Amino acid sequence: MAEVEDTLKRIQGYNGVIGSIVVNAEGIPIRTTLDNSTTVQYVGLLHQLTMKARSTIRDIDPQNDLTFLRIRSKKHEIMVAPDKEFLMIVIQSPTE
Amino acid sequence: MPPKRPKSKVIKEKEKKNETPDEGASESAHPEHIFPLVLTSVTQELFGCRADEDVTGENPFKLLRKEDIVQDMKTRAAVSDFSPVKHIVLEYPEDELLLVFDRDFTYGQCFYLVLTVEAKDNMMKSPAQADDDEEPMKDEEEHVMEPKTPESHPWISQGSEQEIEDESLTHARPRLRYKISPLMRHCGAPVCFSDGNDGYVECSSYEDKSFSITRMERDTSIQASRDTTHSSTQTLWKYPKNMCTQYEPREFSPEEKEHHLRSENLKNFITSVAIRFERSLQQNVISDVFCDDWTVLCEDDGVPTGKTETQLKEYQSFMDLHFSREKSISHVHWHPSISGVIAVAMTERLSLEERIDNSTKLLLNPSYILFWSFTDPINPQLQLECPEDVLCFQFCPSDPNIIAGGCINGQVVLWDISAHVERLQDTRSGGDNISNNLDKNDVIPVVRYCAVSGIENGHKAPVTDIQWLPETFELSRFGIPVENSSRVCVQMVTCALDCCVLFWDLRLPRAVSQSLTDVKQKSEEKPPENPHGVPNTFKHLNLTWKPFIRVSLPKIGSTGEYSPLKFSFRDNTVDYITGDKPPQDAEREEVCGFAQLRVPSAKQQKPLENISTKLYVGTEDGELVYTDWKMEKDNDSGRLFSAKPTHQFLAHHTLVNTVSRSPFFKDIILTVGSFGFAIWKEGVMSGPILMSACSKVMCTIGHWSLTRPALFFIGKKDGTIEVWDLLQNTHEPSQTQNISTASITCIRSSSACGKHHLLAVSDRIGTLHILQIPWTLRKSSNNEKKNVRKYFEKEEERLEYFEKRQIKHEKHKKEMEAEQLKKKTEPAVPLKPDEELEAEALKEYEQFLALEKIVLKNMGLLTDTIDQSDL
Secondary structure, three states: OHHHHHHHHHHHOOOOEEEEEEEEOOOOEEEEOOOHHHHHHHHHHHHHHHHHHHHHHHHHOOOOOOOOEEEEOOOOEEEEEEOOOEEEEEEEOOOO | OOOHHHHHHHHHHHHHHOOOOOOOOOOOOOOOOEEEEOOOHHHHHHHOOOEOOOEOOOOOEEEEEHHHHHHHHHHHOOOOOOHHHHHHHHHOOOOEEEEEEOOOOOOOOOEEEEOOHHHHHHHHHHHHHHHHHHHHHHHHHHOOOOOOOOOOOOOOOOOHHHHHHHHOOOOOOOOOOOOOOOOHHHOOOOOOOOOOOOOOOOOOOOOOHHHOOOOOOOOOOOOOOOOOOOOOOOOOOOOOOOOOOOOOOOOOOHHHHHHHHHOHHHHHHHHHHHHHHHHHHHHHHHOOOOOOHHHHHOOOOOOOOOOOOOOOEEEEEEOOOOOOOOEEEEEEEEOOOOOOEEEEEEEEOOOHHHHHHOHHHHHHOOOEEEEEEOOEOOOOOEEEEOOOOEEEEEEOOOOOOEEEEEEOOOOEEEEEOHHHHHHHHHHHHOHHHHHHHHHHHHOOOEEOOOEEEOOOOOOOOOEEEEEEOOOOEEEOOOOOEEEOOOOOOOEEEEEEOOOEEEEEEOOEOHHHHHHHHHHHHHHHHOOOOOHHHOOOOOOOOOOOEOOOEEEEOEOOOOOOEOOEEEEEEOOOOOOOOOOOOOOOOOOHHHOOOHHHOEOOOOOOOOEOOOOOOEEEEEEOOOEEEEEEOOEEEOOOOOOEEEOOOOEEEEOOOOOOOEEEEOOOOOOEEEEEOOOOEEEEEOOOOOOOOEEOOOOOOOEEEEEEOOOOOOEEEEEEOOOEEEEEEOOOOOOOOOEEEEOOOOOEEEEEEOOOOOOOOEEEEEEOOOOEEEEEOOHHHHOOOOOHHHHHHHHHHHHHHHHHHHHHHHHHHHHHHHHHHHHHHHHHHOOOOOOOOHHHHHHHHHHHHHHHHHHHHHHHHHHOOOOOOHHHHHO
16 A cells, blocks of 8 residues: 555655556546546546457557556647556656 | 992991901801801892892891791792791891991802891891991091090000019018137138149039020119219338437445455556556657657748837827927827727926925816827827826726726825717728818817815825726625625725825715715706716715725834835735626616615625735835735724735835736736846745846836737836847846837737737837737737746746755755754764785685686686686
8 A cells, every 4th residue: 555655755856756646447436636537538548449449459460568658748648558457647848 | 249349338347347356257157146147139129138139239138027037038948048047036136137248259249138236226227337437537537636645544554664674683581790700719820822723623604605695685784973082191100219318327335335346356457557568648648649840840831021129119100299399198008998098197307306396387287087099199089087196996897888097196086987988999090081070189188087085095105006806706894705696896905105005995985974964865856066067977986985904014023114115915806706707788778877886784795705905015115925814803993904915025125016816817917127137936935036136227117028928028127128039148138129219118018909009119208119029929820829838847847946055055054053053062083004004905806806716606707717717
């Protein structure tokens, strides 16, 4: 429990990190640093996108699997790490 | 043979006789009532029926007496001709028998005898009838039968209805109805169709020529029917579809979250995933991979090439011959809504002694605030008459027709120019109206002030600064900001050299209004007096106006008070209850005149949080004082008094002539003293974040640029303007430009001037210069605000660092001193002899060699470096 907290705090403490979310496989947030409506929105959208990306990778090569997804936008970068049971999302705005 | 003639007669008779059906067709065989006889001539002579003598064709009949015949028969017996008929004669009922001369031998003999009475009658009649008939036949040919009306007879069936009945179709028996349905268990059961040609013989019809019967007649039935049309419709089956759904996201309860957070799976997941995250995050922190340096290099898009001028170009200058002679301009203000109109306050350039000496002359020449418009550079548009010289004035933000000014005698003045707004707006429209206005231009309208404050209650020294409180909040009697229900600016703040800051309200206080309601009603009935054409907006305040809060500025740490020159408070227009800016125009129209407004009772008002009640005050002695305007109640005396200022900074060594907040950063304040300027950040109490070097020429005024966050202007005593760009140089101005010969008194830039960005600069000789701000000074670059903010933060950090260093220095100094003291007090430590030192050094060296050997052995380099270790 403490390790989890430490790791999450460390990630949150990086320069430019806006928020981080930990979600279970169904898309229900377990732990988040953003407010509820934003969390729900991010989770709902990114969950589907991750599934799609994973199925893309596996369609090309069934032996392969998605490990990390980074989406770079004008304002932020969204990083998603999928797992069998959980999903973690971190949003960072790149420093200039 | 004579029988020819009687034959024809007989034929005719026979034809006639054929009509009667009794004597039908009897031509060949003689009927029963006729017996052919042969009569000898003797007999003929006896009976007198000689042929062709007695009986002729025309008269063939001869009636013979029965007695004669009987006698004859008796006499002659067998020889008599009548012997074959003897029997019949004897039986004959009548006396006379008819003998007919058969001329044509129709019955085989020459005579025949009619045996029956009926026949005799018929024969007797028929010739008569024949004779008679011959005659009417001739008549028929000539005469038409008379028409008879048909008599209705009952229909006598003659067999025709039978044919019709045969033709018509009738039900011989009632119809039989059969309903055939399969057994229920077969319904819906899978059907199995198969070919069934076994035992099936087909007899199809074929055309056989030998039996071709052509129908001559055919029975056809025709039934009339209407036209048939086919039509069909198909209905859309609309199945229910969800129009919209409302849903809620699923959430975990805190216990479930805890449970999940504790699970082993999550721990493993996080530890495995964290590495990837950290790598990516670190990459981003190091550098922005997607940043296109080339495009970022060019920051100013659309900089027109060739426009390299950076100087402020003179656009126009206003100088009035009548009113500006030997006067200086104390304050300049652009009209907030009408573009191209600027208001200027003229004051006398006299010191106090000179004023006293020339007081009579001054009374005759009142001072004015002049309104200049760009369309007319010679004549001002409007003149506002002031009771005394006005040192500062402001347009009301919510109603640009209200102007408040502070006079040199401590009075606060209010003007209402709503009557002349059209004139100001007309002049803006340009050349079309100038010809119309030429007549009007001869007389410049003079607007007298609406209201002045009472001399006893106001300031006792010249009012140096005046500002309106924004319309979002107002202050209660204790200085607590409360919600402003009327949505207009109703309060203002002034400060003067009599060491107090006063808060004024445009509305009548409640206590006064209660007693005056009767008077007010009376006064409303009759038209109020209106001398000098003054509008009645503030009649309720005239000469009785007094402030409701008086904030005094006692000195910290010493007696006396600060004498404020300028002040600045935080402009809290966004701290509204709904969080947005108040609607601009919609609600203001509902507000009635200021005379009807009343100060609401303290209970009704809702205090607003998030509004800062602190002000920065620049004083005459060069200090910047940070104080709170909230009044506190002294428990002992019950009087309200203001709190002591929290901070004061001696920034400049002479009077502070400008305290102004940056329009971009609400907590950055620029203060300008005589020899330099300072930039402060609200909240940073240690000192200014930037302090300029002392300049050779005295600075008189400072002004932030409204478009560029890093730019501000400093006006100097020799009539030059310095443009300072914080992102370029902080030790010197980025450019200087001389505007006039006299010292600059006021700089204002306009925000509502359309395409021109103009800077109004007034000087001490009464000229107002309008300058155009060039592109470079006007256009802010993309990141300017961010850079400036960063700069300020850096400066703040520097200040903090200095403070810390200061503290550290002091600590260090203390420690140093303590140590020195200690050194002095302690006895000196005896020095070790040299041999001992050498022995110690050798021992250490040997220890070092041993360590080296171990290390090399561990590294596996010992074999190679045996030689080296000896070295």
